[in-house]
Amino acid sequence: MSQLKKYTRQINQLASYLLLVLVYSCVQPYEFSINESGKTLIVESVLTDQEIHQEIKISRSFSFGLLDPKMERNALVFISNQRGQEFMFAEVEKGIYKSIDKFGAQKGDSYILRIQTQDGDKYTSDPMMLSAQVTTSGLSVSASVNNTGDKGASLQWYSTTENSSGSYYRFTYEETYKIIAPMWSPYDAVVVSEGVDTFDLRVVLREQEEKICYGYDTQPSIILADTHTFQQDVLNQFEVLFLSLSNPKISHRYSVLVKQYLISDQAFAFYSTLQKQGGDQWMFSSSQPGKINGNIHPDDETSGPVVGFFDVAGYQEHRIFFNFVSCNVSAPSVMGTLGTRELLNVLYEDTAIYYKDNRGIMPGGPMLMVTPACGDCTRLGSNKKPDFWQE
Numbered sequence: 001m002s003q004l005k006k007y008t009r010q011i012n013q014l015a016s017y018l019l020l021v022l023v024y025s026c027v028q029p030y031e032f033s034i035n036e037s038g039k040t041l042i043v044e045s046v047l048t049d050q051e052i053h054q055e056i057k058i059s060r061s062f063s064f065g066l067l068d069p070k071m072e073r074n075a076l077v078f079i080s081n082q083r084g085q086e087f088m089f090a091e092v093e094k095g096i097y098k099s100i101d102k103f104g105a106q107k108g109d110s111y112i113l114r115i116q117t118q119d120g121d122k123y124t125s126d127p128m129m130l131s132a133q134v135t136t137s138g139l140s141v142s143a144s145v146n147n148t149g150d151k152g153a154s155l156q157w158y159s160t161t162e163n164s165s166g167s168y169y170r171f172t173y174e175e176t177y178k179i180i181a182p183m184w185s186p187y188d189a190v191v192v193s194e195g196v197d198t199f200d201l202r203v204v205l206r207e208q209e210e211k212i213c214y215g216y217d218t219q220p221s222i223i224l225a226d227t228h229t230f231q232q233d234v235l236n237q238f239e240v241l242f243l244s245l246s247n248p249k250i251s252h253r254y255s256v257l258v259k260q261y262l263i264s265d266q267a268f269a270f271y272s273t274l275q276k277q278g279g280d281q282w283m284f285s286s287s288q289p290g291k292i293n294g295n296i297h298p299d300d301e302t303s304g305p306v307v308g309f310f311d312v313a314g315y316q317e318h319r320i321f322f323n324f325v326s327c328n329v330s331a332p333s334v335m336g337t338l339g340t341r342e343l344l345n346v347l348y349e350d351t352a353i354y355y356k357d358n359r360g361i362m363p364g365g366p367m368l369m370v371t372p373a374c375g376d377c378t379r380l381g382s383n384k385k386p387d388f389w390q391e
Helices: 018-024 265-277 280-284 342-349
Strands: 030-031 043-050 053-062 077-081 085-094 095-101 108-114 121-125 136-145 151-161 168-180 185-193 199-205 212-218 224-225 234-242 253-263 291-293 296-298 306-323 353-357 367-370
Touching: 043 108, 043 121, 043 253, 108 306, 136 234, 136 253, 136 306, 151 253, 151 306, 168 234, 168 265, 224 234, 224 265, 234 253, 253 265, 253 296, 265 291, 265 306, 296 306, 342 367
Parallel strands: 043 306
Antiparallel strands: 043 053, 053 095, 077 085, 077 108, 085 095, 108 121, 121 296, 136 151, 151 234, 168 212, 168 224, 168 253, 185 199, 253 306, 353 367
16 A cells, blocks of 8 residues: 555534534424333435335334344335335335345435334435435545544545535444464363363363454444535545554454445434433433434324334445555655656655665666665654553
8 A cells, every 4th residue: 555645634524503404404303202211113214226126224212221222123124215116115124124026226316214113103215316426535644643633544436526615424334454463372281181180271272263352332422424515525534534643443454334325404403412412322322312303203192102204315435444554565666757767756754664685686777775664663653662661
């Protein structure tokens, strides 16, 4: 991977107070008070413009202290449009429902989500339409320094849309990272038997891979963006995630899948409120009464309370892999004339530093060059040993 370059960035405020007031006025508030564990239905749903098996997650509110929400089983779930088409969903795992057939939202069509629980409660969403679609997008990583002065890697998103007046965006991401046990041994100690006076302890070969593992995490917070105050509907170097040098996730190989949803103004209002209330966990908690703007409602008074939002969104995703320091070795040429000698230019630009003489190791110039952080530790830290450091 090419050298990670430092840069200085400024990100404009993504929403103005006046604009938020206008957005909130478009959505009728739905008041609820989750006062009993498991009574409130939680719906997480977004229909994208991608031809895929669309996914809807349905669960119940839970009390703090529990690790996971209770997933809603055996529900009848389908989406319909104004042309009479119905797209049925099937439960593929507990509380996770996927469309039986692949389909994507079409421009000009209006979509409604309908749910019937196994207890007979029925829920219907407001009709929603695709607001706009992303035309171009990309994800990059750069060396950066955050607001508190920590050095690390900044994951940045770039996108443009067909919308000339600005758009609302929501981001999610999924991290996967390599874990290597630093003091791994191919052997393990096991107790074969133990008596009052004797025991049998043996060293045996491990039966499974325990040296290299892979971790997985999803983002803990709601990430929103708004381009209505920008001159163009363009997100440029929008930081989705910052990874500090001290983050163990980037000790070895790291990957992140970033998903961008081009959402409606009602969805932006919903997630903004949820963000202020404390994020997704607030929505799942049975001990947090409050107000939120949802667009899914019980069909009658006998159906229990529900909170969630059904949106129709333009969608893009990108995955990136990187090692925080990629030690690329090159042998830049010295051939050419003034201004065109590759070796001299990388030295002027400080994009590579000397490693050792190139004694037939690879084609090219007389010197092997590496990215600065691979041959100079001061590019990433201090060469002064802390007083507390132990070898």
